[in-house]
Amino acid sequence: MVKRTTSAINFEDAATREQLLPECRLQPGDLWHDPEGRHVVGCGDATDRQFVESIFNSRRATLSLHDPPYNMVSFQRRPIAEYIDWCRRWVDLSWGMMAEDGSFYVWLGADQKNHFQPLPQFMAMMATTDFQSRSFVTLRNQRGYGTQKNWMAVRQELLYYTKGEPPFDVQYTDIPKILRGYYKDVGGERTENMQRSRSNNIRPGNVWVDTQQVFYRLEENVNGCYAQKPLKAIERVIMASSKESDIVADFFSHSGTTLLACERLRRRCVTFDIDPIYAEITIRRLEYYRQTGKTGWQMEDVFGAEACELTDRVTAEST
Ligand SMILES: C[S@@+](CC[C@H](N)C(=O)[O-])C[C@H]1O[C@@H](n2cnc3c(N)ncnc32)[C@H](O)[C@@H]1O
Numbered sequence: 001m002v003k004r005t006t007s008a009i010n011f012e013d014a015a016t017r018e019q020l021l022p023e024c025r026l027q028p029g030d031l032w033h034d035p036e037g038r039h040v041v042g043c044g045d046a047t048d049r050q051f052v053e054s055i056f057n058s059r060r061a062t063l064s065l066h067d068p069p070y071n072m073v074s075f076q077r078r079p080i081a082e083y084i085d086w087c088r089r090w091v092d093l094s095w096g097m098m099a100e101d102g103s104f105y106v107w108l109g110a111d112q113k114n115h116f117q118p119l120p121q122f123m124a125m126m127a128t129t130d131f132q133s134r135s136f137v138t139l140r141n142q143r144g145y146g147t148q149k150n151w152m153a154v155r156q157e158l159l160y161y162t163k164g165e166p167p168f169d170v171q172y173t174d175i176p177k178i179l180r181g182y183y184k185d186v187g188g189e190r191t192e193n194m195q196r197s198r199s200n201n202i203r204p205g206n207v208w209v210d211t212q213q214v215f216y217r218l219e220e221n222v223n224g225c226y227a228q229k230p231l232k233a234i235e236r237v238i239m240a241s242s243k244e245s246d247i248v249a250d251f252f253s254h255s256g257t258t259l260l261a262c263e264r265l266r267r268r269c270v271t272f273d274i275d276p277i278y279a280e281i282t283i284r285r286l287e288y289y290r291q292t293g294k295t296g297w298q299m300e301d302v303f304g305a306e307a308c309e310l311t312d313r314v315t316a317e318s319t
Pocket of ligand 1 (some may be wrong): 068069256
């Protein structure tokens, strides 16, 4: 049963976890094979070679799209050298699970109170791999923090690398072009930019201002998944860097956004999370989409009434 709650569920809370873990289909090491034969979801560690090899089997990804914990506010915080060593392990494993020609994207944060870690260290580490750097995309969030004594922090970083020579399909936003007068001679004729263009809309370029960050009023919101990425941004990456039926990999599934985007765009997803609760949410989000056509639960609860009642009770007790 799905129930509406006014509170955000906290899946890190010990009592909530104790109640929900028995409802999770996957335990560490387990795999869920999509009954429709398209995707695989697992519960496992991105640095565990045996697990990663088992979930991929003989499949190889054309696109790897990873969103690890940023070593900042959420999840575990560790010394930067340790964090980068950890990243190197899953980056190497991901390389091994990719096709000869593949695209590799990583979402990352930069802690402005701590010399912007881990972004520069991660970039330096990537320079020692065989990946080729391609682009440094910034998403502009609509809401930020630190507005009074600093520049409002609204950015979200996305790094793009390649292995071999993967194709890239140019994407367009929904924003119409309004500027004219960018003249160029083509075949002896003077043309302006509107005539030469393949679309009446502008391209996103490497600064994306048109992807609304996920918040509780959006249908795609998954209550309790505070690190969720916008479906539109993930779909843009998938459309640019893969074709129908290609394998797309995501080692940090959380709310299952990459899986859902693959379902909508007819790609095949191989994804997993170390936490059985997020692995379960990933599966449920796909099932819910197939049943209802909805991209998320907005403020309704993924696990039904129990978690809502628990959350409402914990919230009431703490206020
Ligand atoms: C930033 S979130 C990913 C958000 C996701 N892109 C989305 O849109 O919902 C990171 C996820 O990585 C998971 N995680 C942390 N360490 C992991 C590891 N060693 N292996 C696999 N998953 C891990 C966390 O449980 C968390 O759900």
